[in-house]
Amino acid sequence: MALVLYRKYRPASFKDVVGQEHVVRTLTSAIAANDFAHSYLFTGPRGTGKTTLARLIAKSLNCQNRKNGEYEPCNKCVSCDEIARGVAIDLIEIDAASNRGIDEIRALKEGIRFGPTHSKYKVFIVDEVHMLTKEAFNALLKTLEEPPAHAVFVLATTEIQKVLPTIVSRSQRFDFRRLRHGEIKKRLEALAKREEKSVEPRILDVISTKADGSIRDAESMLGQIFALGNEATMEDIEFLLGAVDLGTLHALFEHLAAGKKPEIFTLMNAIKEQGADLEEFLRHLLRYVRWMMNSRIADRNGDGRADGA
Ligand SMILES: Nc1ncnc2c1ncn2[C@@H]1O[C@H](COP(=O)(O)OP(=O)(O)OP(=O)(O)O)[C@@H](O)[C@H]1O
Ligand SMILES: [Mg+2]
Ligand SMILES: [Zn+2]
Known part of the structure; x- marks a missing residue:
């Protein structure tokens, strides 16, 4: 069974957050x-720490x-422990992507009138907030106009341009960034060490590149590599990660x-037949095209730099 590293190692303290x-x-x-x-609005690419920081706010406040x-x-306390185990009743997580939200927002509106059950604050995390229906958006907006003192909202989205300006203007906005190759690699090294596994540096390089800024993606790839055991060759890894040959x-x-x-047409068919994800x-x-363009520009400038960043 592949290890689900990104669950196991979700940062439990602010100091463990990368970038x-x-x-x-x-x-x-x-x-x-x-x-x-x-009311906070977290926006940025997937797997960069939005939900992690939202839960840290809830943990810390309570x-x-x-x-x-x-x-x-x-x-250590009961509240921290309940949040870590995902059973805290005063932390309400709504996934607008899987449920377009109207019922949930209605429940939220009702729930918000009552104070927290046994903590200081009721924290509402609304994931993929841009997916809410118009009605749900409006309901949320009303709530944000006059939030009771015991309520804290963290709205998260990967697509800020789809969030109504009125929601954006009522929240404190934070833009999360893609993590850099070096930051991801360092994190993977640390996880490998904690799992007492040794992984070749060049494998960590491939994963860090492929993750394209997402720590979650990097961690789940690392989990797959661990599942292969010690015998994995570079070839296995490229295959597993779906890396396409140059x-x-x-x-x-x-x-x-x-x-x-x-x-x-012929080439695309061949690629598809090999089972690649198109x-x-x-x-x-x-990425390859970008890399080619970069190296052309670098050639022209004569500085020999051809990084694909
Ligand atoms: N900045 C970070 N520092 C440390 N670990 C991180 C960071 N970002 C993501 N991770 C790892 O990836 C996992 C998933 O991160 P998280 O759920 O916070 O991503 P997200 O930004 O909410 O993504 P999505 O948009 O897909 O919901 C975490 O459990 C953690 O292991
Ligand atoms: Mg999230
Ligand atoms: Zn505590």
Whole structure:
């Protein structure tokens, strides 16, 4: 069974969050000063820490051992423990993607009138908030106009342009960024160490590149590698990760540039027959094109730099 590393290692403290420095800094000082917003909007690519930080806010605000001026949750009290186990009743998580929200928002509106059951704050996390129906949006908006003092909202989205401006303007917005290759690799090294596994650095390099800024994706790939055991070769890994070989990418690129339609068609069919994920393949192709363009520009500038960043 593949290890689900990204569940096992979800950061339990602010200090364990990788990157997103500006978000962490602003949130932690607001919590320490007991002067935090009642509606946050987290936006950014998938797997970069939005839900993680939303839960950390809930944990910290409701931690029974946290003193004035501090921001880290203790991770020992009943409240911290319930949040870690996903059973805290005063932390309400709504996934707008799987349920377009109207019932949930109605329940939220009703729930919000009552104070928290046995904590200081009721924290509502609305994931993929851009997916809410118009009615649900409006209901949420009404709630955000006059949130009761015991309520804190964290709205998260990967598509900020689809969130109503009125929601955006009523929240404190934080933009999460893709994590850098080096940051991801370092995190993977640390996880491998904690799992007492050794993984070749070049494998970690491949994963960190393929993750394209998402720590979650990187962690789930690492879990798959662990599941292969110690015998995994670089070939296994490329296959497992769906990495496409450069030769195929280059051939397709040439055909595209030359507008050779039949060749493009034949090659795409061959790729599909090999069982490759076409969307994945196209992402690789885009990266390849970007890389080619970069190296051309670098050649022209004569600085020899050809990174695909
Ligand atoms: N900045 C980060 N620092 C450390 N670990 C992270 C970070 N971002 C993501 N992770 C890892 O990835 C997992 C998933 O992250 P999280 O749920 O916070 O992503 P998200 O931004 O909410 O993504 P989505 O948009 O898909 O909901 C975490 O459990 C953690 O293991
Ligand atoms: Mg999330
Ligand atoms: Zn605690």
